[in-house]
Amino acid sequence: MIMNDIFQLQQNIAYTTAETILEYCYLLAAVFFVIGLKLQNKPDTARRGNIWAGAGMFLAAIATVLLQTDSHGNGITNLGIIFLSILAASIIGWYIARKVKMTAMPQLVSFFNATGGAASAIISFMGFFETSLQDKGTILVSLLGILVGSVAFSGSMIAYGKLEGKVGDIRSGLMKFVNFGLLLVSIALIVILMTVSQHTPLVTLLMFGLLFISLLYGVMFVMPIGGADMPVVISLLNAFTGIAAALTGFLYGNYAMILGGILVGSAGTILTVVMCNAMNRSLLNVIIGAFGGSEGPQGESGGIIKEIQAGDAAVLMSYSSTVTIVPGYGLAVSQAQHTVHELEKLLESKGVTVKYAIHPVAGRMPGHMNVLLAEADVSYSKLVEMDDINPEMEQTNVVVIIGANDVVNPAAINSPGSPIYGMPIIRADLAKNVIVMKRGMGKGYAGIENPLFYLDQTRMLFGNAKDSIQKLIAEIKSL
Amino acid sequence: MDAVIQFLYTYHQEIFIVALATFLGFELISNVPSVLHTPLMSGANAISGVVIIGAIIFTGHASDWLDILVGSIALFLATLNVVGGFVVTDRMLEMFKKKKNK
Numbered sequence: 001m002i003m004n005d006i007f008q009l010q011q012n013i014a015y016t017t018a019e020t021i022l023e024y025c026y027l028l029a030a031v032f033f034v035i036g037l038k039l040q041n042k043p044d045t046a047r048r049g050n051i052w053a054g055a056g057m058f059l060a061a062i063a064t065v066l067l068q069t070d071s072h073g074n075g076i077t078n079l080g081i082i083f084l085s086i087l088a089a090s091i092i093g094w095y096i097a098r099k100v101k102m103t104a105m106p107q108l109v110s111f112f113n114a115t116g117g118a119a120s121a122i123i124s125f126m127g128f129f130e131t132s133l134q135d136k137g138t139i140l141v142s143l144l145g146i147l148v149g150s151v152a153f154s155g156s157m158i159a160y161g162k163l164e165g166k167v168g169d170i171r172s173g174l175m176k177f178v179n180f181g182l183l184l185v186s187i188a189l190i191v192i193l194m195t196v197s198q199h200t201p202l203v204t205l206l207m208f209g210l211l212f213i214s215l216l217y218g219v220m221f222v223m224p225i226g227g228a229d230m231p232v233v234i235s236l237l238n239a240f241t242g243i244a245a246a247l248t249g250f251l252y253g254n255y256a257m258i259l260g261g262i263l264v265g266s267a268g269t270i271l272t273v274v275m276c277n278a279m280n281r282s283l284l285n286v287i288i289g290a291f292g293g294s295e296g297p298q299g300e301s302g303g304i305i306k307e308i309q310a311g312d313a314a315v316l317m318s319y320s321s322t323v324t325i326v327p328g329y330g331l332a333v334s335q336a337q338h339t340v341h342e343l344e345k346l347l348e349s350k351g352v353t354v355k356y357a358i359h360p361v362a363g364r365m366p367g368h369m370n371v372l373l374a375e376a377d378v379s380y381s382k383l384v385e386m387d388d389i390n391p392e393m394e395q396t397n398v399v400v401i402i403g404a405n406d407v408v409n410p411a412a413i414n415s416p417g418s419p420i421y422g423m424p425i426i427r428a429d430l431a432k433n434v435i436v437m438k439r440g441m442g443k444g445y446a447g448i449e450n451p452l453f454y455l456d457q458t459r460m461l462f463g464n465a466k467d468s469i470q471k472l473i474a475e476i477k478s479l
Numbered sequence: 480m481d482a483v484i485q486f487l488y489t490y491h492q493e494i495f496i497v498a499l500a501t502f503l504g505f506e507l508i509s510n511v512p513s514v515l516h517t518p519l520m521s522g523a524n525a526i527s528g529v530v531i532i533g534a535i536i537f538t539g540h541a542s543d544w545l546d547i548l549v550g551s552i553a554l555f556l557a558t559l560n561v562v563g564g565f566v567v568t569d570r571m572l573e574m575f576k577k578k579k580n581k
Contacts, residue, residue, distance in 0.1 A: 033526055037507045040519050047572040050522050054565040057528065061561075064535045076539030078547055085538070085551040089558030097566035108567055109521045116527045116560035122553040123533045126546065137486035238524050241560075245530040250493055252533055258493055259500045260529035266504025267523045271516060278513070360513045367517040374574040385513070 025063035026256035032056025117152025120244035154218030239268025303454030314475030320397035330403015525564025
């Protein structure tokens with residue numbers, strides 16, 4: 001009898017030990033996430049920070065496989081399938097992440113964000129059917145998990161498609177109402193599903209309805225938002241994925257998931273706000289998608305466009321004392337970062353001081369341009385942020401704008417009617433000479449006229465950015 | 480009303496964590512130089528792959544083939560998020576590192 005008791009006691013302790021170790025592994029993982037994010041605040045330690053966070057994730061996953069037990073004390077089974085899924089996804093994820101070009105980075109982040117959202121939606125969806133319908137709290141959490149996870153998934157896929165140029169914009173005043181309607185329907189479905197008391201085929205149907213409406217809402221939510229706002233949207237959807245993961249954590253009472261998810265949720269929200277500030281726009285404004293959609297008063301446009309040939313541009317630049325390059329997405333698209341670096345070195349060898357003026361939202365994401373130029377070995381010290389370069393603009397001989405448009409549009413300062421009025425810009429309009437490299441007279445992502453192109457000191461150099469710069473280099477060499 | 484109280488009671492520890500983690504997230508992210516915004520977004524995105532834990536738990540306790548299939552798809556997607564996210568972040572940050580050493 002006593003032996004039996006002791007035996008039972010030991011068994012209980014054995015369970016408790018595994019469970020305890022698991023919980024503390026999760027705590028450790030959560031601490032690693034926090035340290036990781038903290039270290040990612042500084043360029044010097046950022047890489048280490050990412051490794052810390054990765055180590056935390058690895059620890060959490062391994063500990064779950066080895067130590068997790070359900071309420072009956074059953075451990076993790078189906079180990080073969082789990083191992084295969086993880087292995088296959090690891091290899092594919094690693095391969096994609098290593099192979100994709102640096103210019104495609106934003107859509108890649110969006111794609112990985114989509115997969116995370118999808119996983120949360122699936123787990124929440126399945127969790128619903130395993131939960132007693134009397135347990136209203138858990139039911140609510142799983143329903144919200146489906147909504148948020150699905151929106152994060154389909155929204156991120158659309159953002160991915162837009163950045164790849166595969167999905168266009170739908171801009172219609174009706175979209176606002178459609179979106180609002182979809183949101184209402186999904187909330188109504190959640191309310192209905194909260195009140196049901198039995199798992200019936202109708203409930204299953206309603207669940208698929210919720211899944212479908214949520215996915216559709218994600219699509220419609222991102223559809224009207226223009227390409228220029230994609231970074232904000234991706235950041236916002238990133239926050240959604242975090243929240244979805246946290247909701248899934250509620251379902252399992254898993255603190256590591258809740259903490260990790262909420263950290264991403266709040267960090268993503270802050271990043272979104274920071275990005276909106278950089279463009280001087282409110283989040284609501286971005287989401288409603290007023291940007292470039294309506295034809296507002298355009299300010300004074302028109303005037304004469306003056307072209308310049310590569311030869312003349314080469315002379316102008318080589319005999320200047322200061323040249324400032326303003327890179328934009330056009331540079332990224334034509335993969336011209338290495339060529340630009342070559343141009344920079346050539347000009348420096350002729351005694352010209354070359355700098356890069358980096359707008360906070362140049363490229364497709366904040367910091368995207370820095371990453372691209374760093375890839376091309378451009379020195380860190382040459383990248384000057386907007387606020388530091390603007391006071392020097394009046395003394396600058398030549399500003400070369402490569403594939404940027406909205407971030408140098410003086411309408412943001414001079415014409416209160418303009419949709420981008422109030423957005424901080426690089427004051428290229430103050431420089432003595434401006435050379436604009438552009439493919440054609442197309443408008444920027446905001447879809448508005450740029451008065452800079454019509455200024456007296458502005459010359460246009462039409463063509464693909466990379467080709468134009470290569471021609472410039474050839475001309476400068478032959479001087 | 481009862482349901483609300485019950486919800487708040489059942490999840491009081493979780494809600495505690497949510498409240499503190501929200502502040503922690505805000506604190507951690509404020510004052511990041513804009514150069515690091517893209518890598519940071521990518522790094523945070525990788526962390527949102529913690530749903531991998533949920534996917535492992537679900538698949539690990541699934542008994543019929545449908546659950547196993549769906550669970551392994553979720554696990555596959557979550558792992559893609561985790562591994563792809565961390566590797567792509569590392570790739571971005573690697574370039575900053577290289578520059579610094581010169």
